[in-house]
Amino acid sequence: MDTKFLAKLLPFSLTAAVLAADQLTKLAVSVLVRPWSVGFSLWGDFFRIIHVYNPGIAFSIGGGLSHDIRSILFGLMPLIVIVIVIGVYFRSTDLTSLQRWCVAGIVGGGLGNLIDRFFRPEGVLDFLDVKFYGLFGLERWPTFNVADSAVVVCGILLLISILFMMKDSRGDAK
Incomplete structure (x- = not known):
C-alpha cells in the first residue's frame, strides 16, 4: 500500500478513539444515571455528570422541530457533509499533519453524535x-458530551492552523 495513503489513514485512529470514548461514556451514563437526573457532582455543583437528551443540535437549536424534519436536518445532512469531508480529505494534498488529525477528530465527534441521532429516539445523550x-x-x-468536545477542540485547532497558514503565506508573498 502507498505510504502517503497510509499516512492519511493514521489520523483516523483518532476518529476511532473519539468514537469509542464517546459511545462508551454514553453507555456508562445511560446505565449508571437515571434520565433527567444528576449522577455525580464535583467541587460543589461546578461540574456534574447528568443524564439528559438533546433532540436538536448545538445549544438545543431545532429541538422543537418535528421528528421527520430533525431526522433530515440533523441526521441525513450531517452524514452527507461527513462523507464529503472525508472525500476532500483523501483528495487534498494541502492539509498539514495537524490539520489531518483535526479533521479526523471532528469526523469522530460527528459520527458519535450521528449514532445517537439514528439510534436514540430521545436525541443525543x-x-x-x-x-x-x-x-x-x-x-x-x-x-x-465527548463527541461535542472533540468537534469543538479539533475545530478550534483546525481554524488556528488555517489562520497561521494564511498569515505565513502572506508573509511569503512580501
Whole structure:
C-alpha cells in the first residue's frame, strides 16, 4: 500500500478513539444515571455528570422541530457533509499533519453524535455539565458530551492552523 495513503489513514485512529470514548461514556451514563437526573457532582455543583437528551443540535437549536424534519436536518445532512469531508480529505494534498488529525477528530465527534441521532429516539445523550457563573447570561454551560468536545477542540485547532497558514503565506508573498 502507498505510504502517503497510509499516512492519511493514521489520523483516523483518532476518529476511532473519539468514537469509542464517546459511545462508551454514553453507555456508562445511560446505565449508571437515571434520565433527567444528576449522577455525580464535583467541587460543589461546578461540574456534574447528568443524564439528559438533546433532540436538536448545538445549544438545543431545532429541538422543537418535528421528528421527520430533525431526522433530515440533523441526521441525513450531517452524514452527507461527513462523507464529503472525508472525500476532500483523501483528495487534498494541502492539509498539514495537524490539520489531518483535526479533521479526523471532528469526523469522530460527528459520527458519535450521528449514532445517537439514528439510534436514540430521545436525541443525543449529553452528560457533561459545567457551572458558568452567569457569563454570557448562562448560569450553566449547555450540557455536552465527548463527541461535542472533540468537534469543538479539533475545530478550534483546525481554524488556528488555517489562520497561521494564511498569515505565513502572506508573509511569503512580501
